[in-house]
Amino acid sequence: MASIEDRVAYADRVAGVWATRYRIAPITGRIAGYLYVCEPGPPTIDELATTLQASRTAIVNGVQALESRGLVRRTRAAGERADRIAIVFDEARGFDAAPYREAAVIAEEGLALLASESVEQRALLERTASLNAFLAERLPVLLDEWRRAEARR
Structure with missing residues (x-):
């Protein structure tokens, strides 16, 4: 079972690649990287902020950037007060001719x-x-x- 440190280190590696390749803010790449490997998931904004040691504002901005690209979705179960953030897999992404x-x-x-x-x-x-x-x-x-x-x- 991967430790939280291993998962965050993976998120940091994803952030480096995404910042270089896609020219997005590192926190946005960290969020995406972590969402790929988080357990249990999907986390809330506050859980992401705590785990990634980032401000809530930075997380919200990163999630919005990922949402605008169709890479994440927000869900909220009945009775919950916070959105949960999940990575979205779109097999056709990148194949649009x-x-x-x-x-x-x-x-x-x-x-x-x-x-x-x-x-x-x-x-x-x-x-x-x-x-x-x-x-x-x-x-x-x-x-x-x-x-x-x-x-x-």
């Missing part, structure tokens, strides 16, 4: 502007359009492949 399609279209529009320009001038936009079109095509396929692999487990 729409932003990549949009980026490919925008890059193609830029290429149309540069139709008579040099190859060197067009190269960056060509690669950008190509990569984004590729990702828009492949992400839904990858998600389906993962779903099939999960179904076999």
